[in-house]
Amino acid sequence: MTRILPRAAQAVALPIVLLAIWWWTSASSDSFYFPPLSQIVSTFPETWLTGGSHSRLVTDVLPSLARLLVGYTSAVVLGTAAGLLIGSSPTLRGLTEPVLEIFRAIPPPATVPLLVALAGIDNLMKVLVIVFGCVWPILLNTVAGVRAVDPMLTDTARSYRINGLSGIRYLVLRSASPQIMTGMRQGLSIAIILMVISEMFAASNGLGFTVVQFQRTFAVPEMWTGIIVLGLLGVTLSLAFQAAERRLLRWYFGLRQAHRQE
Amino acid sequence: MTAATRPTSRWPSSRRVPPSTMLGIAGLAAFAVVLEVLPRLLQLPSNVLPPLSSILSALAGELRTVAFWQAVQDTVVQWALGLSIAVAAGASVGVLIGSVPVLRRATASTIEFLRPIPSVALVPLAVLLFGTQLRSALLLIIYASFWQVLVQTMYGVVDVDPVADQTARSYGLGRWARVRYVVWPTAMPYLATGVRLAASVALILAITAELVIGSPGLGQEINAAQSGGATALAYGLILVTGIFGLVVNVGVRTLERRVLSWHVSVRGEVTQ
Numbered sequence: 001m002t003r004i005l006p007r008a009a010q011a012v013a014l015p016i017v018l019l020a021i022w023w024w025t026s027a028s029s030d031s032f033y034f035p036p037l038s039q040i041v042s043t044f045p046e047t048w049l050t051g052g053s054h055s056r057l058v059t060d061v062l063p064s065l066a067r068l069l070v071g072y073t074s075a076v077v078l079g080t081a082a083g084l085l086i087g088s089s090p091t092l093r094g095l096t097e098p099v100l101e102i103f104r105a106i107p108p109p110a111t112v113p114l115l116v117a118l119a120g121i122d123n124l125m126k127v128l129v130i131v132f133g134c135v136w137p138i139l140l141n142t143v144a145g146v147r148a149v150d151p152m153l154t155d156t157a158r159s160y161r162i163n164g165l166s167g168i169r170y171l172v173l174r175s176a177s178p179q180i181m182t183g184m185r186q187g188l189s190i191a192i193i194l195m196v197i198s199e200m201f202a203a204s205n206g207l208g209f210t211v212v213q214f215q216r217t218f219a220v221p222e223m224w225t226g227i228i229v230l231g232l233l234g235v236t237l238s239l240a241f242q243a244a245e246r247r248l249l250r251w252y253f254g255l256r257q258a259h260r261q262e
Numbered sequence: 263m264t265a266a267t268r269p270t271s272r273w274p275s276s277r278r279v280p281p282s283t284m285l286g287i288a289g290l291a292a293f294a295v296v297l298e299v300l301p302r303l304l305q306l307p308s309n310v311l312p313p314l315s316s317i318l319s320a321l322a323g324e325l326r327t328v329a330f331w332q333a334v335q336d337t338v339v340q341w342a343l344g345l346s347i348a349v350a351a352g353a354s355v356g357v358l359i360g361s362v363p364v365l366r367r368a369t370a371s372t373i374e375f376l377r378p379i380p381s382v383a384l385v386p387l388a389v390l391l392f393g394t395q396l397r398s399a400l401l402l403i404i405y406a407s408f409w410q411v412l413v414q415t416m417y418g419v420v421d422v423d424p425v426a427d428q429t430a431r432s433y434g435l436g437r438w439a440r441v442r443y444v445v446w447p448t449a450m451p452y453l454a455t456g457v458r459l460a461a462s463v464a465l466i467l468a469i470t471a472e473l474v475i476g477s478p479g480l481g482q483e484i485n486a487a488q489s490g491g492a493t494a495l496a497y498g499l500i501l502v503t504g505i506f507g508l509v510v511n512v513g514v515r516t517l518e519r520r521v522l523s524w525h526v527s528v529r530g531e532v533t534q
Binding site: 007010011012013014015018033091093094095096097098099101102103104105106107108109110111112113114116117118189190192193196197200201208211212214215218220223226227230231233234235237238 | 281282284285286287288289290292293309310367368369370371372375377378379380381382383384385386387389390391462465466468469470473474480481484485488489493496497499500501503504505506507508510511
């Protein structure tokens with residue numbers, strides 16, 4: 001118990017110092033672009049929270065989150081399924097590898113103007129942008145993971161007649177899951193970027209749209225609160241992902257630790 | 263974490279063309295044929311998906327213009343400059359923080375908090391401060407790639423073998439000599455992974471800045487082509503960004519193999 005306290009102190013010390021520095025140096029700031037932190041904090045509730053069901057939290061943040069969730073989940077399902085298929089057949093892998101490498105290499109924002117023209121500026125376009133952007137790291141990592149399944153385990157599973165769907169579930173997906181999670185982590189940060197970009201580029205609501213709107217109308221303190229909301233969203237999603245990863249890959253982290261201690 | 267992204271392909275030792283290469287070429291050819299035939303077969307309007315031949319001919323026309331090469335140059339300069347600054351800063355701060363335990367513990371929470379902040383959140387600030395100048399794009403690129411390099415370098419520095427460190431100490435190596443001969447070689451493979459991740463993130467952010475902020479470059483050209491109704495050209499330019507991305511990926515991986523030719527992760531494959 002006595003060691004928890006200093007550790008907590010270490011974790012919060014620097015953030016508190018940095019926030020204090022920001023607070024004090026900006027307190028008497030008359031720069032238009034860097035308003036006092038106190039002003040940003042005081043405009044935060046009225047900008048995002050007040051108004052009940054008409055608050056920006058409901059009209060902008062929730063639609064953004066919904067699109068992100070739908071796009072990301074579709075990309076995970078698509079990427080893993082296609083990755084399993086391609087990874088388990090050497091011929092298919094050889095055929096598709098260069099084409100997939102080209103698709104992965106295309107920076108996803110480059111496709112935004114085209115997708116806007118094809119699918120309009122509504123939800124479908126934004127979901128498509130997110131799916132197209134983050135499916136590649138998930139797919140290619142799944143392929144690599146499926147390929148690296150221990151041949152000894154494959155043989156064992158085969159001699160116990162574990163094949164078909166249960167083979168995929170208990171052997172292939174399990175062995176590949178650390179790699180799939182690596183792909184999903186890369187995909188998640190790309191998905192957040194694309195959610196914001198697609199809204200900044202063409203939208204009528206959403207976080208990215210609102211923040212750019214604040215900037216265009218020179219509502220600088222409100223713009224800063226938007227930047228803070230985007231930052232908090234990124235941090236929250238990353239923490240949620242880490243928690244999920246620790247749960248799902250508990251066996252893997254345990255195994256690695258055991259190997260290290262040998 | 264790093265093991266997952268290390269190169270795993272094994273080339274056969276013979277000089278013959280490996281069968282996977284032949285398959286890859288066949289796959290590319292089949293894909294090209296589909297892109298050519300499908301739009302004609304389904305009679306897709308040319309603003310949805312033009313046939314590959316018209317995409318390529320639109321691109322060929324574009325290759326003769328000065329504006330295209332100017333845009334390529336703008337994108338390359340933004341990417342290279344932003345990435346170099348981020349790598350230099352990330353590597354030096356990473357070695358510093360990683361080798362001082364007190365600093366590492368004090369900054370851990372702050373880094374974990376700042377790293378996942380999407381750098382596109384800084385777009386409005388960049389627009390207000392710098393407009394469409396180069397610095398606008400650089401702000402986004404550097405913010406996004408700095409953390410990749412920093413965190414990998416820190417992992418690498420922490421991973422130093424205690425026996426190697428103690429050996430160096432007992433031979434009387436000073437602080438700088440230990441950083442140079444013990445810490446640096448250990449951290450190199452991690453740094454290489456960081457640079458590889460940062461290189462593709464930097465390209466994504468360069469295109470983003472050109473698209474959303476309007477900094478000059480390929481992203482802006484794509485937007486202009488699309489809104490001007492030149493869909494085939496827009497597809498062609500997207501292909502160009504893909505080729506750029508491919509060159510970056512392959513280039514960084516080759517560089518990694520060269521620089522780390524002494525390291526087990528690379529050397530092991532050759533002797534097999």
